[in-house]
Amino acid sequence: MAQFPYYRQHALLKLPGLKKLDGTAVEEGEVEAARQAVDKERVALAVMVHNACITHKLARIHQILCVHTELRQRWLRQPHRFLWDGPWPIHRPPDVVKMLQMWDYERQLTKQNKESITRSVQLEILREHRKASPKRGKTSMGSWRHAMSQVMLAQQKSIAASIDDIHASQAHSELAASKLGLSVPQGRLERLQDLLQPQHGPPCSS
Numbered sequence: 001m002a003q004f005p006y007y008r009q010h011a012l013l014k015l016p017g018l019k020k021l022d023g024t025a026v027e028e029g030e031v032e033a034a035r036q037a038v039d040k041e042r043v044a045l046a047v048m049v050h051n052a053c054i055t056h057k058l059a060r061i062h063q064i065l066c067v068h069t070e071l072r073q074r075w076l077r078q079p080h081r082f083l084w085d086g087p088w089p090i091h092r093p094p095d096v097v098k099m100l101q102m103w104d105y106e107r108q109l110t111k112q113n114k115e116s117i118t119r120s121v122q123l124e125i126l127r128e129h130r131k132a133s134p135k136r137g138k139t140s141m142g143s144w145r146h147a148m149s150q151v152m153l154a155q156q157k158s159i160a161a162s163i164d165d166i167h168a169s170q171a172h173s174e175l176a177a178s179k180l181g182l183s184v185p186q187g188r189l190e191r192l193q194d195l196l197q198p199q200h201g202p203p204c205s206s
Helices: 007-014 030-076 079-083 096-102 111-136 141-183 188-195
Strands: none
Touching (some): 007 030, 030 096
């Protein structure tokens, strides 16, 4: 239990008759304060788990965009492509907004998946708490609140970075499609030479 956030408060709720915990006396009103703290923790933890799911979903969508662009460019770079007399394929990248709206990531998770994500978030909180504990007190509720706020801040930065990656991938894909559409010559030889030019892959760095 000591490995969980607010472990003192959880212990007091499970064992309300305790007079002392970890060598520290249980003060009057501490059990009720613990109940309120645990309720707030439950709400905050749900938000952080949701943020973690958003981060996972955005990373997956970014990966799909990268694969879509790479496969399309690989097909267009094939030497036999200059013999194609039909229309060029329409550039239709995945609709990110629709994917975000329709993909209920959290609902598809199994109970084990959710527990794993929750535990991962709790470990992040624990690490932040250990950083702050020498200054704020090992078991103080203030240090736990600080740790949780730091984890939330890191999650927000991660989500923002993932959104930037998606925007960069979309911009790269649209630019590549625009260049291909404008640079396709009429002659077969010119088309072949154009298709064999080296091209940079999409920005897939994580």
